[in-house]
Amino acid sequence: xxxxxxxxxxxxxxxxxxxxxxxxxxxxxxxxxxxxxxxxxxxxxxxxxxxxxxxxxxxxxxxxxxxxxxxxxxxxxxxxxxxxxxxxxxxxxxxxxxxxxxxxxxxxxxxxxxxxxxxxxxxxxxxxxxxxxxxxxxxxxxxxxxxxxxxxxxxxxxxxxxxxxxxxxxxxxxxxxxxxxxxxxxxxxxxxxxxxxxxxxxxxxxxxxxxxxxxxxxxxxxxxxxxxxxxxxxxxxxxxxxxxxxxxxxxxxxxxxxxxxxxxxxxxxxxxxxxxxxxxxxxxxxxxxxxxxxxxxxxxxxxxxxxxxxxxxxxxxxxxxxxxxxxxxxxxxxxxxxxxxxxxxxxxxxxxxx
Amino acid sequence: xxxxxxxxxxxxxxxxxxxxxxxxxxxxxxxxxxxxxxxxxxxxxxxxxxxxxxxxxxxxxxxxxxxxxxxxxxxxxxxxxxxxxxxxxxxxxxxxxxxxxxxxxxxxxxxxxxxxxxxxxxxxxxxxxxxxxxxxxxxxxxxxxxxxxxxxxxxxxxxxxxxxxxxxxxxxxxxxxxxxxxxxxxxxxxxxxxxxxxxxxxxxxxxxxxxxxxxxxxxxxxxxxxxxxxxxxxxxxxxxxxxxxxxxxxxxxxxxxxxxxxxxxxxxxxxxxxxxxxxxxxxxxxxxxxxxxxxxxxxxxxxxxxxxxxxxxxxxxxxxxxxxxxxxxxxxxxxxxxxxxxxxxxxxxxxxxxxxxxxxxxxxxxxxxxxxxxxxxxxxxxxxxxxxxxxxxxxxxxxxxxxxxxxxxxxxxxxxxxxxxxxxxxxxxxxxxxxxxxxxx
Numbered sequence: 001x002x003x004x005x006x007x008x009x010x011x012x013x014x015x016x017x018x019x020x021x022x023x024x025x026x027x028x029x030x031x032x033x034x035x036x037x038x039x040x041x042x043x044x045x046x047x048x049x050x051x052x053x054x055x056x057x058x059x060x061x062x063x064x065x066x067x068x069x070x071x072x073x074x075x076x077x078x079x080x081x082x083x084x085x086x087x088x089x090x091x092x093x094x095x096x097x098x099x100x101x102x103x104x105x106x107x108x109x110x111x112x113x114x115x116x117x118x119x120x121x122x123x124x125x126x127x128x129x130x131x132x133x134x135x136x137x138x139x140x141x142x143x144x145x146x147x148x149x150x151x152x153x154x155x156x157x158x159x160x161x162x163x164x165x166x167x168x169x170x171x172x173x174x175x176x177x178x179x180x181x182x183x184x185x186x187x188x189x190x191x192x193x194x195x196x197x198x199x200x201x202x203x204x205x206x207x208x209x210x211x212x213x214x215x216x217x218x219x220x221x222x223x224x225x226x227x228x229x230x231x232x233x234x235x236x237x238x239x240x241x242x243x244x245x246x247x248x249x250x251x252x253x254x255x256x257x258x259x260x261x262x263x264x265x266x267x268x269x270x271x272x273x274x275x276x277x278x279x280x281x282x283x284x285x286x287x288x289x290x291x292x293x294x295x296x297x298x299x300x301x302x303x304x305x306x307x308x309x310x311x312x313x314x315x316x317x318x319x320x321x322x323x324x325x326x327x328x329x330x331x332x333x334x335x336x337x338x339x340x341x342x343x344x345x346x347x348x349x350x351x352x353x354x
Numbered sequence: 355x356x357x358x359x360x361x362x363x364x365x366x367x368x369x370x371x372x373x374x375x376x377x378x379x380x381x382x383x384x385x386x387x388x389x390x391x392x393x394x395x396x397x398x399x400x401x402x403x404x405x406x407x408x409x410x411x412x413x414x415x416x417x418x419x420x421x422x423x424x425x426x427x428x429x430x431x432x433x434x435x436x437x438x439x440x441x442x443x444x445x446x447x448x449x450x451x452x453x454x455x456x457x458x459x460x461x462x463x464x465x466x467x468x469x470x471x472x473x474x475x476x477x478x479x480x481x482x483x484x485x486x487x488x489x490x491x492x493x494x495x496x497x498x499x500x501x502x503x504x505x506x507x508x509x510x511x512x513x514x515x516x517x518x519x520x521x522x523x524x525x526x527x528x529x530x531x532x533x534x535x536x537x538x539x540x541x542x543x544x545x546x547x548x549x550x551x552x553x554x555x556x557x558x559x560x561x562x563x564x565x566x567x568x569x570x571x572x573x574x575x576x577x578x579x580x581x582x583x584x585x586x587x588x589x590x591x592x593x594x595x596x597x598x599x600x601x602x603x604x605x606x607x608x609x610x611x612x613x614x615x616x617x618x619x620x621x622x623x624x625x626x627x628x629x630x631x632x633x634x635x636x637x638x639x640x641x642x643x644x645x646x647x648x649x650x651x652x653x654x655x656x657x658x659x660x661x662x663x664x665x666x667x668x669x670x671x672x673x674x675x676x677x678x679x680x681x682x683x684x685x686x687x688x689x690x691x692x693x694x695x696x697x698x699x700x701x702x703x704x705x706x707x708x709x710x711x712x713x714x715x716x717x718x719x720x721x722x723x724x725x726x727x728x729x730x731x732x733x734x735x736x737x738x739x740x741x742x743x744x745x746x747x748x749x750x751x752x753x754x755x756x757x758x759x760x761x762x763x764x765x766x767x768x769x770x771x772x773x774x775x776x777x778x779x780x781x782x783x784x785x786x787x788x789x790x791x792x793x794x795x
Contacts, residue, residue, distance in 0.1 A: 051446035055439065081372060098787075149538055149564070159778060160548045162467045162541035166786050176475060241356075254467040256540050258567065259438055295443060298433065310433040311393030 001185040003347035019197055036186055041179045044246050056291045057189045058246045063271040063283035064196050064241030068275075070269070071278035072200050073232035076133055076214030079140030080240050080268045082121075085260035086113040086144060087241025088248035089154055090131050092163055096156050103170045107188075112240020115234045117144075120232030126226055129215075148257040166256030188246060192239055197280045199235065208232050209278070240268075269270040274328060276337025283338050285336035289328075294321055383702050384428035386452035386689055387683075390444050390460050395435040396568040398595035399623045402532040403670035404461065405431065407679020410653050410664050415687055417656040421517025422690050423699045428452055441465030442472075447474050454705040455501075455714065456690055457481045459682050463541040466499075471786070473498045479637035479689075479709045483682045484617055484640045485519050488544055489778035491715070493713065493741035494790040496779065500712045500741045502685055503640045503734065505615065506674060506767035507774060508745035510545035510588070510640050513614045513795070514552050515764050516749050517586050533584035535575060535591070535599060536626060538564040542590045545616075547778075549588075550733055551770050553633060561697045576602040589615040595622040610634040611751070617643075621674040625752045633754040641731035644750045649684075649726030650677075674750075674757065677730060685734075713738055732763065738793035745771075 003024050010016040020026045029125070044053065066080045091110030094101055101109075121140040125133050148154055148161075155163050168175040175184050197207050207228040210218035219225050248255050267290055275286020297317040302309040308316075332339050373570065389412075391405035392398060420426055431446035441460055443733040448457050457479040466486040473480050473504045480486070480499045488507045490499035492548045517532065518524045534549060536542030547561065560583055563575045569591055576599075579587065587608065589599055596619040603610060611634030615624075619635020650672055655661040658671065670676045692701045693711030703711070715736045722728045734743040749761035783790055 046450075047446045051443040055443075060702050145566075160463075160543045162464075162540035164467060164785070166469060252442065253471040255438065256467070258465055259466060260540060299447075302430075308392060309393070310431045311398075314394045314433045314435065 003344060003350070005348075014335060018193075019201070023082035023150065026282065027044045031086020033190070033320065036045040036190075037183070041183060043324050049182045052292065052295055054178070054182050054185050055251050056120070056287055057185045057245075058243050059250055059271065059291055060269070060284045061189050061192055061246065062240050062243035062268050063275060064193060064280055065236045065243060066268045067230050067237035067272045067275070067278065067280065067283045068196060068200065068208070069240070070272050071276070071282075072205060072212060073225060073229065073236075075122070075229060075232060077137040078265050078269060079121060079137035079144075081260045081264035082140040082144035082263060083114045083118050083237040084244025084247060085242040085257060087111055087244030089148055089163075089258065090114065090241070091165065091245035092165065093154065093156070093249065099166075103168055103175070103249075107242055109235040110245035111238040111242040112243065114285045118241075119230055119231045122230055122237075125229050136263075143267055145257050145261065162254060165249050168249060172267060175250070185246055185250055188242065192242065193284075195282055195339055196235075196239065200280070201299070204231060204294040212278075250291075265287075270325070272327060276335030279337035281340065282335050282337030285340065287326075289336065290350045293324065297321060315321075369698065371663060371753065377592065384426050384452055385456055385702060386448075386454065387427055387429045387686060388431050388444070388448035388451070388455045388458055389431045389461075390441060390458060390465065391431050392434050392436045392461060394433060395437075397436045400593055400618055400621065400675055401436070403621070403623065403665070403675040404679045405674050406663075406670055407655070407676040407681075408459065408663040408683045409647075409679075410657060410676075411680045411683035411687070412462060413492050413657055413662060413664070414653050415573035415647070417662070422687055423694055425690075425694075425700060425702060426706055427687070430465070434460070434462065436462050436464075438462070438464040441548075442468050445469045445472065451650055454478070455704055456703065456705065456708045457686055459483065459686070460486075463544070464539070467540060470499060471494070477709070478705045479712050481682065481686060481689075481712065483539070483678070485783075489742065489775050489782060490549075491742035492775050492779035492790075493736075493738050494779075494793050495691060495788055496732050496741060497784045497791065498709060500736070501669050502712075502715075502736070502741070502743050503681070503731070504745040504747055505742060506544035506590075507548040507771050508742075509616055509638050509640075509747060509769055510548045510794075511552070512747040512749070512764040513588055514556070515767070516547070516614070516636075516638075516761055518556075519665070519761075521585075524556055529656050530586070531561060531582065531584040532558050533561040533563055533579060533582070533587045535563045535572075535579070535587055535589050537569055537591050537595055538566050539585065545588070546589060547774055551774065555770070565591070565599075567595075568593060569596055572598055572602045574708075576606050576608070579603075579608060580606040585612065587613045589619055591615065592618040597628055597632075599773075600625065600628055604631050604679050614749070616637065619786060620750060620757070621678075622757065623670075623673065623675070630754045632752050635752045636760070637752075637757070638747050639674065639750050640678065641681065641746055642748055642759065643674045643681065643730060643780040644748075645729045646672055647726045647729040648723075649680060651728055651770075652664060653680075681727065684727060685712075688717060688725075692716070712736065713741070715743060738791065 003023050008023055021027060062084060069075050069077050087110035090113035091106045094109050096107045121137060124136045155161050175181055207223045210223050211225060211228045215225055252259060271286030271290045274289050276282025294317055297320055301313050383429050389408055392401035394406060411509050412429050416427055432448060432770035433442055434441040441462060459481045460469060463485055466482050470480060480502045484504050486501045488505035489497035491727045492504060493657045518527050549560050559576060561582060565572050565575055591599055610632055613635055615637040617639050620639060665671050689708055690703055691713035692714050693707040697707045713736055715734055717734045719733050736743040743768050746763050748759055748763055750757040
């Protein structure tokens, strides 16, 4: 009843090709944006903004990046932590060596470097597939860990190998308070989500999906696997690199290679799988699940004043979290995004299901 | 269909719970002390006794003295698992609770680095007893950091001094080979600048052996050590890396009494399972946390005899890391007390007032005796310039059953430490656009 598209006619190609062809979706998204840009900064506490929403948005961005590679192009990668690290350290190096460079340019240059590294580590994908590729992308992870620990130039000869960013500002506006940080990250997340959505709808996205579904058939119909695979690696690592720079600059402020270790790669891969392979919205769901659920679980004993030792709480948290992952994947192997679209279909035919 | 609805309700429940979290906690008259801890993960063997000690001392102050001049202490633990992002989350959650956190002891070098920048803006003190940013001893630049009682540089210097004593004088160090086996992270790399400076001045050769975290794979490192035969090995490890290193040393026949460990690798739980294998193993200790003092008896009397101790298994009470936890909390409580002397006894202190307290700690031997720490540590006095206070340290040695104090007190050689503090603090101030305070008032 609420979600019926009766009477919504498209009379131009333009109208037919919108990202959200259904009016209800447009209203919903507009409402969501108003909520995110206006209401949340006004209402949420600084803890919620800084410790919950900001990391959630940054990792959503990273998940979008990885989803392009894994979900849309079918190239499994376990090196996303490395690409985040490259983005972070490259951005930081530009910042340190040319402080005049605007913050946003620094972050985007971080993405550019991640792209270069991503393409280099994407080359094996031209010969190998599936799990074999996953293993070779691990090399990126080990290489990044090694490089940022061992090459002193990359950390500007910092004695401990730890680097930190100076006070940030963009367009003369300081990015210091939780609200400013949140909005800064939100703008990145929204812009990149839109870009990604449009890319995967376009010609290049269709090439990626063709490669994913069957690369031999794709090449028979004239899709060049080299081009498709390497662009997927490039776009994916660019977005991941930008999110790495944001993670380092905005969320941590000071970091060491451990912030981008193998666990981060796994975390991102889980986000993509739980959220839904091949879905931009799913990346947000996945990030929400992986970032927010553990935080919520750690806070549970506090809300109810349960006298629970923190180590017990931490173990319970891990168990519940693990159980939830298993449950979700059994209930819906296609991820949370699929649940969402099932929900939409149900609403469409409600109240007369057939 | 049914699934979908169940899931939807579950998700709404999570969302509702998250928004409930946003409600700020009511300000209370209690003095709030956040306790970051890692009771899980690869560093848990070190983290558990440390956290127990920190909490027990706060409990003791409440039970024995009724708080600090009548102001009760409240506290909340937050599990970091030694992960920086979790630590940042804990910090954000606890920094403003109950009228403001009195100070953070993050228990981790990585978390210290990350929250140092945030603490300046939030105006909360960061208390790092024996770790953290070594250059933050310079209080003019690092207004909110307090690396009390010593840093990794003073520890490294103490080790070199003890080695020099063993070989018969600093001049005999010439031509010797000293290896540093370190956890490959900022924690492990901290001592390198000081050791390099000393190697240059004293003429010994410094060999660096990084070990990838968490430190369970050290075979190749120790094979290299067997090949290069350093005269002494300094061990910068923590958690699981320590017993592994000792076993590897045994495997290649490297004498354990030529090994010197940093304080985080020198507690009973690192060696007691090894027993005689670790015999002769040396560690430097901040102050004298190998001893026990009156404070332990008090804790036994007021807490454990009444079943209120934190260490419910009774496994860690009185161990070195536990005692270090006590010291950390004691310094925190004394900072609050010092602040109350200035801003009003029996009142709740704001984080900024507690910072003043940290900067004006003056614990004389008499005062330490009163507190029950007379045997455990030596007097400390902090000032605006000197946020470290003092850096007495000693060497302890494992005899197969327990740690014995085997050296006199050492203080680091300021000739090596001070230039580094100055140089790196200045570098930090430049990077962050901080104008150092003049420290006149």
